[in-house]
Amino acid sequence: MKHIFVAIVCLLGSMSLQSCLHDDKEFFDESAANRIESTVENTLKILESSENGWQLHYFTGKGMTGGGYTFLMKFANGKVTVAGDTAVASPTERATSSYTVDRSMGPVLSFNTYNDIFHFLGEPSYSEIEGDQGDWEFVITKLTEDSVFVRGKKWENEMVFTRMPADLDWTSYLNSIADVQKRLGVNYSVGNSSDASKMVEINSSKRRILSRSANGQIVEQPFYVTPTGIHAVNEPVVLEGNVVQDFLVSKTGVLSAKDNEALTLNAYVPGIDAWLGEWTLSAMQGSCDITISKVKDEENMLMGTFTSDGYTYNIELDFNPETGDLNLPSQMIEDPSGRYPALRLMNADLSKSALLGKGGMNIVWHGVSQEADFEDDGTLTADGYTSDTFVALACTSKGEPITQNDQYVFAFGWYFLSNLTPNK
Template sequence: MKKIYNILFALIAVLSFTSCSNDIDEVFDKSSAERVNDAIAEYKTVLTSAENGWLMKYYPKANTKYGGYNLLLKFGTDGNVTAMSDALGADTKATSHYKLEQSASIVLSFDEYNKVIHFFSDPANPAGIGNNGKGMEGDLEFRVLTATADSVVMLGKKRGTKIVMTPMAKDADWTETINQIDDLEQEMQFPKYTCEVNDVKYVATTSYRTITFTSSNAEDGSTTIPYIVTDKGIEFYKPITLNGISIKGFNYKGGDNYEFESSDAAVKMLGVVPPISEQVISGDWFFSVANMGSYTQTYWNAGNEEVSKHYSPCNYAVFTTSTFDGYAGHWGILFNVAGYGSFIDITPTIVDDDHISFACPGKFGLNGQYFYSWGQMYMIYALTGDEGSHAAGVAKTYKIELLEGTTKQPSSIKLTDESNPNNWFVLTTSMPESLF
């Protein structure tokens, strides 16, 4: 009898196992490779079904320090993608290959050089943004989290930044879209901004596409958030809280007060047009030796000749605020020498609305100390009168004249040494083709 029971138990176990096995087979009726191929095919259908392409909100670098950019992307069934962005403007469009593949998850990869897309990942950024050898540190591979006809949400494979794509309207013109964004960005640019939140005042400044709010209450400190430019204003990477109020971004209203309004209309921000002397130290201003006085040219040419003997000629020079890792926040001259940065601190003092003085405190970032000793000291001497001692009180004062643009958006200014009319130079907001 015991033997019969054992046989029955064994038979029941076999039947139970068989039943479970059938359930498993019904659930997993395809191999893992087949399921991956199906997912890839599904995602490709989503990507290629957007008739007028996608608007990608792209944030390079893990800490999003360079802000966000708009990329327009049209994916073809032939494996090619056409791209345009507000970083390079509507005049630049490029087509290259893309692919979807399995790599721990489904990954969208831009695996062929594309001038528009690779602008953000090129280690030698064409606009000189970022550290040499790193550039803007953008991703070219993205893990697809969700993909529907309404949106595609991804994470940068290396940097981990969140990337969202939404379909372009069928009747939207790409060129008009990019031009509208670029034009609005220019219109919204101010040296600084002010806003008041529940009786607390803030001053805001921008660098690349990040904005920093500094509270009038010293104990509150500053809040920095990256943003992307939209057709209405600016949209933050994520909401920020100022004095208890959550803000997602601002729409630009304009008017005599240059007014911005938060997305929910709870907070207003105003663009501020400061004196031109303040604007010298709040933006990026490029030098050109062709637009210098005879005295100034002599020293800049001598300095470049010496630097060339030691290394290579200077490509460009710009008054700017450093964003380099470990040296952010310093103001001075950034020289680019064959792709390498040389940052020399300059101490500006605003004398009045149209006068400013410059001194050299003897502080250097990146390779500044080397290039300074190799010849850039000549340029600094012409600017400040400093012969290398960096002594207090050694400075030169300049009168500032507006040459091109408006007081709100000056594009070209001339600075003339009050003690030497032959020591003058013109600064522009656009980079010249060459420094020399």
């Protein structure tokens, strides 16, 4: 009896397999290889059919943890000519390289030779071995006459190539984006409020926008710049019950909701009094508590007081009333230990092991995250240096370095400065 049951099961399985094979033949009139080949040919045809090329809103970082950017591309005869927004290129700059559509994972669009503009966001650097986590190979997921839907092969972000209007001038279009970028500030608020729930924070260098959710959590996501404003990519921004995905940027830098222009946000610039009080200065090494106070008879100067190794130091901080930022400059300070005639607090590019002593770092307030970041002030950018560290160099009263055993002497150091947070 058992043998008969097994035979029946085998017979039914065989019949089921034959049925499935029959269905497969009905649904697919050509082999998988032929279907892929057909898609490859169709992709090439569509890409090269656009007289004025394609626009790609491009996202970096796995899970869109990076920023949003705009590329314009023209495909012809196996070559692609690329232009990019102001984050990657000037509006008039163009770069041409090769491209292919191959069959490695289904149809894959690959920018297979180096392109000065397009590969920029994926290039490794000294500090970022994976660059900005940008893709240059894309799995094609859907095709229409006016859109090519893709997914980054390595970082898996979904993106879309859209056909450019034939009469749209690339340079004018990119100049419009650049003009909007220039008008963007850092902090924006409804009614000039310092309340984090009524603020939007824009990180233009990383193309990230921050806001607060209804329950007070920080929501951070990529945005890209358009000729009229900015577009938040993943989730809309919620402000006083209003849901906003697109902001217009006026000539004076005011933000307004695209679908509700009555909802406006003005640039928020903290006053000098916002910096007074107790703070924590954070660095990779050398963090400390610091008290910021006013300097008598000095309108835009503040003093920072902190303790290191049992000694109390005073440093100068300059306030910029136009931006609301502080600047930490290189400066001569007193040595409270009495060991040296003076100390020279000076900036350095630690990543290049270079003492600079010229320029300094800005301290920029971020309203949504309620902290201030240390940023290079750009003084030595043209020379290829970036301030990331401050050290106190022992020196003579004339500012000449003091050495011991042919080595510089440092009283303290803040290595790779990161942020300044209020002590509440």
